[in-house]
Amino acid sequence: xxxxxxxxxxxxxxLVAPSLVLFALVYVYPVVYSAxxxxxxxxxxxxxxxxxxxxxxxxxxxxFWEVISNTVVYxxxxxxxxQGLGLALAILLNNRTRLGALFQASxxxxxxxxxxxxxLLWIWLLDPQYGLVTYLLxxxxxxxxxxxxxxxxxxxxxxxxxxxxxVGYPLVIYLAGxxxxxxxxxxAAALDGARGWQRFRHITWPLxxxxxxxxxxxxxxxxxxxFDIVRIMTQGGPVTxxxxxxxxxxxxxxxYFKLGKASAAVVVFFTLIVALTLLQWLLFRRRxxxxx
Amino acid sequence: xRALTIAALALVALVEVFPYLWMLATxxxxxxxxTQFPPTLLPHxxxxxxYAKAWSSGPFLRYAVNNAVQTLGILALQLLFGCLAGYxxxxxxxxxxxxxxxxxxxxxxxxxxxxxxxxxxLFSKVGLLNTYxxxxxxxxxSALGTFLIRESFMQISDDIVDAARVDGAGLFTIIFxxxxxxxxxxxxxxxxxxxxxxxxDFFWPLVMTTNDAVxxxxxxxxxxxxxxxxxxxxxxxxxxMFVVAPVLVVFAVAQRHIIRAFTFTSLK
Numbered sequence: 001x002x003x004x005x006x007x008x009x010x011x012x013x014x015l016v017a018p019s020l021v022l023f024a025l026v027y028v029y030p031v032v033y034s035a036x037x038x039x040x041x042x043x044x045x046x047x048x049x050x051x052x053x054x055x056x057x058x059x060x061x062x063x064f065w066e067v068i069s070n071t072v073v074y075x076x077x078x079x080x081x082x083q084g085l086g087l088a089l090a091i092l093l094n095n096r097t098r099l100g101a102l103f104q105a106s107x108x109x110x111x112x113x114x115x116x117x118x119x120l121l122w123i124w125l126l127d128p129q130y131g132l133v134t135y136l137l138x139x140x141x142x143x144x145x146x147x148x149x150x151x152x153x154x155x156x157x158x159x160x161x162x163x164x165x166x167v168g169y170p171l172v173i174y175l176a177g178x179x180x181x182x183x184x185x186x187x188a189a190a191l192d193g194a195r196g197w198q199r200f201r202h203i204t205w206p207l208x209x210x211x212x213x214x215x216x217x218x219x220x221x222x223x224x225x226x227f228d229i230v231r232i233m234t235q236g237g238p239v240t241x242x243x244x245x246x247x248x249x250x251x252x253x254x255x256y257f258k259l260g261k262a263s264a265a266v267v268v269f270f271t272l273i274v275a276l277t278l279l280q281w282l283l284f285r286r287r288x289x290x291x292x
Numbered sequence: 293x294r295a296l297t298i299a300a301l302a303l304v305a306l307v308e309v310f311p312y313l314w315m316l317a318t319x320x321x322x323x324x325x326x327t328q329f330p331p332t333l334l335p336h337x338x339x340x341x342x343y344a345k346a347w348s349s350g351p352f353l354r355y356a357v358n359n360a361v362q363t364l365g366i367l368a369l370q371l372l373f374g375c376l377a378g379y380x381x382x383x384x385x386x387x388x389x390x391x392x393x394x395x396x397x398x399x400x401x402x403x404x405x406x407x408x409x410x411x412x413x414l415f416s417k418v419g420l421l422n423t424y425x426x427x428x429x430x431x432x433x434s435a436l437g438t439f440l441i442r443e444s445f446m447q448i449s450d451d452i453v454d455a456a457r458v459d460g461a462g463l464f465t466i467i468f469x470x471x472x473x474x475x476x477x478x479x480x481x482x483x484x485x486x487x488x489x490x491x492x493d494f495f496w497p498l499v500m501t502t503n504d505a506v507x508x509x510x511x512x513x514x515x516x517x518x519x520x521x522x523x524x525x526x527x528x529x530x531x532x533m534f535v536v537a538p539v540l541v542v543f544a545v546a547q548r549h550i551i552r553a554f555t556f557t558s559l560k
Binding site: 008009011012013014015016018019020022023024026027028029030031033034037044089092093099100101102103104105106107108109110111112113114115116117120121122123124125127129130132135139164167168169172173176221225227228231232246249250253254259262263266269270273274277 | 297298300301302304305307308309311312314315318326327328329330331373374376377379380381384385386387388389392395396399401402403404405406407408409410411412413414416429430431432433435438463488491492494495498499510513514516517523525528529532535536539540543547548550551554555
């Protein structure tokens, strides 16, 4: 890069400095500060006490593994279901008609609606006494399900509501991916007699690999961050059946005032996100599609 | 085959949209018909006063104003800092530029869930909890916004900048009157993304505020369920509409732009 004049250097720094100061304060500082607090025991009321890695060892508990397992189940459920459904819908919608645009908009609309409203709406729909879902199940002769009160089912109820709300996102991303596939590939395949499943298996799916990987990582990171739905629909319960990672951090910090332990959990969480992001970066550098 | 496709899509679209109609229907019922089993679809007569009841069951005008101040305050600062830094990172050459830009990119991977505990403690120490600053400042700069604005500034030819300079345009005129209008598609897309996110945001205000004077609509709506007793779902659904309706109206008007905004901001 050609170095600019002295004056240009001043102008450049003047333009980016306000942003840099703010980025340092509200992004970099929190990461560094979390790492620092994570080796202290601190409840805000009494002075912080250095405890080394004890907070991390304390995380290594039965309770924490339950949180991890809940988070993995929730994330895997959301990612697999919304991505699978999103892909299926995108393939069905992959022609530009007015009806198609209407379907797409209807399905995507939930994505921009507040989590608070969606969570409240679904508590009401799933209400074991007066809920619409309860009524519909009874109508077709199925037994009532205690969607949010049964500890074996509650987490899956949250998965389904999340998929319902967010499926529009993988749908539009897959549609963009599908529309980038050159049509003459399909024509050539048709000449070779490929159709239906073969077309999908040998053209669509391989060419969508970058999109699939992008969604896989983005949706995993996004679902790791789930909080609102738990806070409003179940508060982590029944007992700890829906206690997922961020809700756990929140409780440790603001219910039990264990700032050190909460910070240790934040550090672990951030490490996971960095690892996933690096993975994504590595995958995309190796261009995983076989386009022309 | 084609009929089957349409039927399948229609079914999914119905499952996605019908709950909102149910929300609307519930919001117009009275208590006896809310708890009626089997439920009825249409409220008769519609109880529009549920909206007034929900609105007056808390300081909802305050919440709405706060929500707007938060959302627009964040957007204004993000665009201001984003345009300044975007120009610096794309059109000005200076030592250390690339390293600084790398720092901004690194901030892309720091989600709010990593930032809330330290920033809560910081704001609590300097007495900024329960202020607009605690809602707006943490989002005043956006790594995504800066990145997108820089990208589209980079695509603008240097000749345009030089020509403006020859005509005597100052730095800020060049950035805000010449560059920003050309980069409008990116700026609009990012703005829609930002506004939808912060209007709906529940997590951040929940952590930073305990005082109605600065609380926002999503908090107020969530509290409708915690107060009061029994199955007042007609009131809760009416209240939910306060936060949902503005977004759905904007979505109905600008859905193509919004869908493009969300694909655009993620595929970059």
